[in-house]
Amino acid sequence: MDPISPKRQRWSLTAEAFEILLARLSPDREEAALLFEEHRRYLLTLLTYAGAWDAERLADIALDRAAKRLGGGEEIENLRAWLRGAARMVLLESHTELRRETSAAAAAAQSMNELRSGAEADYALLDECLEELTPPNRRVIERYYQAGGRSLLTARRALAEELGISSENLRTRALRLRKLLENCLQKRRGSVD
Amino acid sequence: MGQTTPERARLAGFLLRRLAAAESEAISDELFRDEQLLRELEDVERDLLDAYADGSLSDADRHDVDVHLMTSDSQREKLRFAFALGQTSRQHRFSRMGLAAAAVVLIAAAGGAFRIARLSSQNQRLQTEMAELRARNAHDENAAAVAYLLSPIDRGSAAETLDIAAGVTLIHLNLAVESSTGNTAEVRLKTAAGQILLEQRGVPLETIQGTRYLSVWLPSGALPDGSYTVSAVDETGRNWNFAFRTIRRK
Numbered sequence: 315m316d317p318i319s320p321k322r323q324r325w326s327l328t329a330e331a332f333e334i335l336l337a338r339l340s341p342d343r344e345e346a347a348l349l350f351e352e353h354r355r356y357l358l359t360l361l362t363y364a365g366a367w368d369a370e371r372l373a374d375i376a377l378d379r380a381a382k383r384l385g386g387g388e389e390i391e392n393l394r395a396w397l398r399g400a401a402r403m404v405l406l407e408s409h410t411e412l413r414r415e416t417s418a419a420a421a422a423a424q425s426m427n428e429l430r431s432g433a434e435a436d437y438a439l440l441d442e443c444l445e446e447l448t449p450p451n452r453r454v455i456e457r458y459y460q461a462g463g464r465s466l467l468t469a470r471r472a473l474a475e476e477l478g479i480s481s482e483n484l485r486t487r488a489l490r491l492r493k494l495l496e497n498c499l500q501k502r503r504g505s506v507d
Numbered sequence: 508m509g510q511t512t513p514e515r516a517r518l519a520g521f522l523l524r525r526l527a528a529a530e531s532e533a534i535s536d537e538l539f540r541d542e543q544l545l546r547e548l549e550d551v552e553r554d555l556l557d558a559y560a561d562g563s564l565s566d567a568d569r570h571d572v573d574v575h576l577m578t579s580d581s582q583r584e585k586l587r588f589a590f591a592l593g594q595t596s597r598q599h600r601f602s603r604m605g606l607a608a609a610a611v612v613l614i615a616a617a618g619g620a621f622r623i624a625r626l627s628s629q630n631q632r633l634q635t636e637m638a639e640l641r642a643r644n645a646h647d648e649n650a651a652a653v654a655y656l657l658s659p660i661d662r663g664s665a666a667e668t669l670d671i672a673a674g675v676t677l678i679h680l681n682l683a684v685e686s687s688t689g690n691t692a693e694v695r696l697k698t699a700a701g702q703i704l705l706e707q708r709g710v711p712l713e714t715i716q717g718t719r720y721l722s723v724w725l726p727s728g729a730l731p732d733g734s735y736t737v738s739a740v741d742e743t744g745r746n747w748n749f750a751f752r753t754i755r756r757k
Contacts, residue, residue, distance in 0.1 A: 356545070358581050363522060363548050364535045370579045394542075402539045429583050433560075433590035440595045459557065459596035466563075468740075476701055489550075496588055 331381030338384050338393070353377070353394065357401050366405055376400040436499060443498035451491055458488040511554070518551045523571040552576065552585070560589035654679040657737065659747040666734070666750035673756055675727050682721040682739055682749055687712055689741030692721055699734040712741065731755075 332350075339353075340346035357376055361369035379400050383390060390396045444452055457473050474484040511519070520526045521534045537544050558564045559572055577583050653675050657667055659682075671678070684692070690712055696705040705725065713720050721739055730753045737749040 355581065358579060359549060360538060360545060362576065362578055362582055363545065363552075364538055365524070365575075367578050370581070398539050429577075429587050430590060433587045433594070436587065436591035437595055440591045444595060455592075456596045459593050466558075472701075489553075492553075492592065495592065499588065499591070 328378065328381075330385070331378045334381040334385045335377060338390075353397060356394070357397060360398065361401055361405060364402075364405055366408070368408070372401065372404045372408060375404045379404075436503075439502040440495065440499055442502065443495050446498065447491065447494070454484075454487060455491045455495070458484070515551050515554075518548055519555060522548060522552055522555065522576060523568065524575050525571070553589075556586050556589040557593060559586060560593040653677070654681060655751070656681045656683065657749040657751060658683050660750045666752060669730075669751050669753045671727060671730075671753055671755045678725045678727050678730060680723045680725070680737070682723065682737060682747065684712065684719050684721055684739060684741065684745075684747050687719050687741045687743070687745055689743045689745070692739045692741040694721060694723055694737065694739045696723070696725075696735060696737045699736070704729060704735075710739075 335350055336343060336346040339349040354373055354377065357373035358369050361372050366372050376397055380390065380393065380397055383396075444455070447455065454473070454477070458470060460469070470484060471481055474481045477484065479487075517526070518534075521531055524531070526534070534544075538548070555564070555568070555572055555576070559569060564572065572586075577586060653671065655667065655669050655678065657680060660666060669678070682694070691709045692712060694705070694707045694710050695703060697703050705723065707723065710721050710723065713722060723737075732753055732755055734752040735750070737751075738746060739749075740746040
């Protein structure tokens with residue numbers, strides 16, 4: 315078992331481990347890559363919510379361990395469940411604190427300025443993505459995210475009434491559209507870079 | 508973050524590391540067993556990040572999001588998207604509305620009856636329309652704007668009838684909001700069918716001779732004969748509802 319050392323440099327999944335996992339996920343390489351990304355994103359979110367401050371490193375360690383198991387000829391029936399268990403183990407091993415220090419907040423605030431600048435760069439690309447939606451869907455997403463603060467719930471309730479659907483259905487629809495926009499933005503960023 | 512259910516508030520507390528250790532640990536344990544719980548937390552996190560992006564999170568909440576959730580590139584990517592989506596949605600919404608949605612406009616004319624206060628750069632159509640009206644009014648001795656006073660219908664007032672003479676180009680609605688202790692309000696004007704004609708945030712409350720008002724200006728053409736409702740909510744959460752109908756004299 316690989317030791318989790320706080321002094322260790324940034325971890326990255328080895329190329330060999332990556333190939334082993336892809337082969338396990340799907341014979342179609344493109345599909346396998348998408349599934350791999352999906353599993354990794356799941357682990358990142360899980361570890362973040364569970365309090366890991368270095369979720370990316372720990373997620374890659376969990377994936378590496380899965381690859382080592384598979385590379386050694388062992389079968390993993392339910393990969394997602396196995397990865398969940400591995401993530402839990404690496405988290406415990408890292409003795410991660412649940413609260414970061416104040417200095418970390420200062421560092422986060424600094425990177426927030428960069429993040430806002432990045433968001434501004436996204437506006438034009440996201441505009442193009444919005445134009446790709448059908449007009450009714452575009453109006454839904456614009457109105458769903460246009461209101462803010464106290465009037466947010468009131469505005470969304472009013473929108474659901476206008477559309478003749480429940481608030482829950484509206485939420486599901488907005489979430490589906492949001493994910494379409496997220497994927498579109500990622501693709502457009504990739505073609506710009 | 509606005510109104511939320513107790514369960515969602517609890518999950519938000521978990522994400523922001525505000526729950527007691529035992530409760531937090533229980534949720535954390537459950538997280539490693541139940542994928543549905545993770546999806547619920549993702550939903551709560553989305554609301555937190557949307558509120559962060561539109562500036563409605565408290566300083567304390569924003570700090571805790573920075574410290575506990577912005578801990579990796581993929582997490583920061585979520586917030587970056589929330590910023591982009593919120594801003595893009597608002598810009599698209601404003602540019603598609605037929606009327607000003609983000610500013611109060613007063614027009615200066617000969618005799619000093621009006622003045623320009625602030626104009627949203629996001630609504631080109633309004634800019635053009637108001638500029639034309641301003642040019643016309645600058646040489647028109649007769650006031651082309653008419654002011655109406657509306658009282659809230661839930662304070663016992665009936666719907667007002669606004670008699671609009673021919674030639675009136677601007678309508679000035681004064682909404683009486685006597686008991687407001689706020690400084691600004693959000694105002695929404697709708698047709699009887701529920702279509703939103705006007706949506707303004709940050710409308711300043713004015714006090715004239717001891718009475719508090721919200722001022723809303725509209726081009727006259729925006730209100731053809733018909734019935735309308737107006738709702739106003741100040742930043743303390745108090746709300747008022749108004750109703751009126753317009754009749755144009757030929």
